[in-house]
Amino acid sequence: MVANFLIxxxxxxxxxxxxxxxxAYLVKTGRRDLLPALWGGVAVAGGVSLAFGALLxxxxxxxxxxxxxxxxGTLSIVAVGLITWMIFWMAKTARHLKxxxxxxxxxxxxxxxxxxxxxxxxxxxREGLETALFLWAGAQATSTGTSAPLVGAALGIAVSxxxxxxxYRGAVRLDLRRFFAWTGLFLVLVAAGVLSYGVHDLQExxxxxxxxxxxxxxxxxxxxxxxxxxxxxxxxxFTPATTWLQLVAWTAYVSVVLTVFVxxxxxxxxxxxxxxxxxxxxxxxS
Amino acid sequence: MSRSxxxxxxxxxxxxxLAACVDNDPGPAASGAPERALTVSSTQDACDVSSATxxxxxxxxxxxxxxxxxxxxxxxxxxxxxxxxxxxxxGPGLTRDLVVQVRPGTYYTACKPGMVGDGIRAEFxxxxxxxxxxxxxxxxxxxxxxxxxxxxxVKDQVGALIAGxxxxxxxxxxxxxEKARELYAATRVHWERVEPVAxxxxxxxxxxxxxxxxxxxGQTWSGWHYIEKDLWPxxxxxxxxxxxxxxxxxxxxxAADDLVGWTQxxxxxxxxxxxxxxxxxxxxxxxxLLDEVATGKVTGEEEIWSHTDLWDFQAxxxxxxLAYEVLEDVVEEADPDLAATLTERFAALEGLLxxxxxxxxxxxxxxxxxxxxxxxxxxxxxxxxxxxxxLTAVVTGV
Numbered sequence: 001m002v003a004n005f006l007i008x009x010x011x012x013x014x015x016x017x018x019x020x021x022x023x024a025y026l027v028k029t030g031r032r033d034l035l036p037a038l039w040g041g042v043a044v045a046g047g048v049s050l051a052f053g054a055l056l057x058x059x060x061x062x063x064x065x066x067x068x069x070x071x072x073g074t075l076s077i078v079a080v081g082l083i084t085w086m087i088f089w090m091a092k093t094a095r096h097l098k099x100x101x102x103x104x105x106x107x108x109x110x111x112x113x114x115x116x117x118x119x120x121x122x123x124x125x126r127e128g129l130e131t132a133l134f135l136w137a138g139a140q141a142t143s144t145g146t147s148a149p150l151v152g153a154a155l156g157i158a159v160s161x162x163x164x165x166x167x168y169r170g171a172v173r174l175d176l177r178r179f180f181a182w183t184g185l186f187l188v189l190v191a192a193g194v195l196s197y198g199v200h201d202l203q204e205x206x207x208x209x210x211x212x213x214x215x216x217x218x219x220x221x222x223x224x225x226x227x228x229x230x231x232x233x234x235x236x237x238f239t240p241a242t243t244w245l246q247l248v249a250w251t252a253y254v255s256v257v258l259t260v261f262v263x264x265x266x267x268x269x270x271x272x273x274x275x276x277x278x279x280x281x282x283x284x285x286s
Numbered sequence: 287m288s289r290s291x292x293x294x295x296x297x298x299x300x301x302x303x304l305a306a307c308v309d310n311d312p313g314p315a316a317s318g319a320p321e322r323a324l325t326v327s328s329t330q331d332a333c334d335v336s337s338a339t340x341x342x343x344x345x346x347x348x349x350x351x352x353x354x355x356x357x358x359x360x361x362x363x364x365x366x367x368x369x370x371x372x373x374x375x376x377g378p379g380l381t382r383d384l385v386v387q388v389r390p391g392t393y394y395t396a397c398k399p400g401m402v403g404d405g406i407r408a409e410f411x412x413x414x415x416x417x418x419x420x421x422x423x424x425x426x427x428x429x430x431x432x433x434x435x436x437x438x439x440v441k442d443q444v445g446a447l448i449a450g451x452x453x454x455x456x457x458x459x460x461x462x463x464e465k466a467r468e469l470y471a472a473t474r475v476h477w478e479r480v481e482p483v484a485x486x487x488x489x490x491x492x493x494x495x496x497x498x499x500x501x502x503x504g505q506t507w508s509g510w511h512y513i514e515k516d517l518w519p520x521x522x523x524x525x526x527x528x529x530x531x532x533x534x535x536x537x538x539x540x541a542a543d544d545l546v547g548w549t550q551x552x553x554x555x556x557x558x559x560x561x562x563x564x565x566x567x568x569x570x571x572x573x574x575l576l577d578e579v580a581t582g583k584v585t586g587e588e589e590i591w592s593h594t595d596l597w598d599f600q601a602x603x604x605x606x607x608l609a610y611e612v613l614e615d616v617v618e619e620a621d622p623d624l625a626a627t628l629t630e631r632f633a634a635l636e637g638l639l640x641x642x643x644x645x646x647x648x649x650x651x652x653x654x655x656x657x658x659x660x661x662x663x664x665x666x667x668x669x670x671x672x673x674x675x676x677l678t679a680v681v682t683g684v
Contacts (some may be wrong), residue, residue: 004377
């Protein structure tokens with residue numbers, strides 16, 4: 001029960017946190033009219049994943065392992081590209097905002113409309129298929145007399161949605177400038193994790209090399225199925241056993257994007273500086 | 287981006303992989319044969335697979351987590367590193383299926399309760415069921431199509447070769463050396479493109495294409511290079527100190543008629559309805575052509591008197607590229623990385639060659655290339671040679 005709950009929580013967090021930031025972003029920038037489009041994207045991705053999962057589970061055809069990993073990996077890397085674009089857009093915006101200004105943002109967001117929808121799609125669709133297959137396996141188990149796995153997984157997803165909602169509430173309370181700065185920072189770390197995850201998927205599919213050369217393996221002290229490893233994986237995609245290629249990709253991404261982001265956001269800042277973001281970053285990943 | 291376009295993109299992204307499906311229903315096992323539908327029970331300290339062997343083809347492992355911790359199940363290759371297939375997130379009480387197409391060989395099964403470490407492993411043997419396991423069921427058809435295409439190409443080239451050789455021989459016999467020198471390299475191109483085929487007919491290759499330096503004791507020299515030396519007579523200094531004696535008219539006529547005769551032999555053999563050239567011969571041939579380039583053309587030894595090595599060079603590369611192209615679909619499916627590498631390196635080498643001319647326009651004389659240019663060509667040939675040597679394994683593996 002607990003184990004299945006944690007899987008549901010982990011898979012749910014991976015999608016829900018990004019969606020909650022997107023929602024907060026639209027609300028903060030006075031673009032509530034785009035919310036239906038965003039929820040539409042979420043619904044489409046969820047629906048397609050579930051339907052596709054059902055088809056693969058109960059239908060005559062399954063998906064080859066390489067194909068499944070290649071989908072997850074490719075979608076992850078596309079998602080990273082979009083999130084990165086959004087991060088820089090936010091950084092640029094934050095810089096031009098006065099801390100207390102209820103600014104009606106310009107047309108730049110209109111251009112971002114499609115991107116927001118696609119991001120919502122990818123946030124859910126990326127892991128949607130794997131989660132759907134997992135849920136359908138739970139449904140199959142229900143028919144053989146045990147509903148615990150399905151209930152556990154559903155509870156986990158529900159908790160992840162609540163957590164995402166709480167985060168949204170917290171984010172919306174921030175003034176606009178801080179909101180951009182902090183959610184941007186958080187997104188940098190999330191995107192780096194998604195990139196690392198995508199790299200690992202592509203390594204498993206045999207598209208990228210180096211699956212077995214590990215940079216570190218702390219799974220002995222941080223069991224991957226523990227609740228804290230689950231949270232670390234769900235939020236930042238931290239894996240206790242990380243390959244060199246993953247580590248290199250993660251480090252390269254964070255060092256470049258974070259530097260540019262911090263410079264853009266806090267550079268030439270007219271407002272008082274918030275706490276140094278670097279401290280938060282290291283705390284979040286340690 | 288419009289919403290409908292976004293939706294369409296997303297659907298494509300999610301539905302595209304339908305092309306990469308495998309049958310969920312494993313084929314029926316012959317009576318008494320080991321099953322293709324296997325069950326696995328994973329617990330904290332055990333990984334019980336219902337059978338340690340299975341026949342090649344599509345296998346299904348129904349993996350049930352009978353433990354209290356999340357587990358994963360892997361099918362690993364013989365080295366214990368390559369992941370052939372895996373299924374993750376098997377929560378307690380769940381059963382998840384792993385469906386995989388496997389070729390005969392040794393594998394390892396592994397359960398990873400708690401998702402930690404190397405897992406609980408066991409050797410797993412896949413016996414040969416005689417069923418073809420390939421990327422698709424029509425690999426055999428693709429190979430047959432490749433063979434047909436290649437044979438058509440060979441026939442086309444030897445057709446051009448016999449016509450050109452006849453013209454060349456006539457000019458040479460008539461004493462029109464200038465015309466013969468002009469036709470020499472352009473005609474040989476057709477020979478060099480399909481040389482692996484000529485080599486498969488035993489004596490034809492040494493009779494028509496032997497180089498003076500490679501002659502064995504007692505072997506009479508004949509063929510293209512014998513005439514080449516007569517058309518581009520060397521100075522005594524380049525001829526081991528002896529004065530080169532031009533061929534007499536009678537010798538010329540014999541040399542030219544022999545060459546046409548042997549070329550006609552080649553044409554007849556290739557056009558024989560029974561002539562086939564199998565996929566592995568095509569892929570080996572591609573490699574041989576590159577080796578030819580590396581050992582003969584790069585060194586400038588092939589056309590030591592005429593210095594028309596770049597024509598031969600280009601022709602060998604043409605032939606190798608065509609051999610690869612007819613097999614490309616097969617390679618694309620079996621090893622997309624290799625296909626991408628080959629495509630890229632062929633392009634690199636051809637680009638380099640194009641800097642020195644073309645078959646139609648003529649090439650730079652090989653003795654005018656700088657050491658640096660020769661080295662560049664040689665490096666590009668080596669870069670192509672290595673992946674090309676893996677072609678046969680891929681082609682015969684499907």
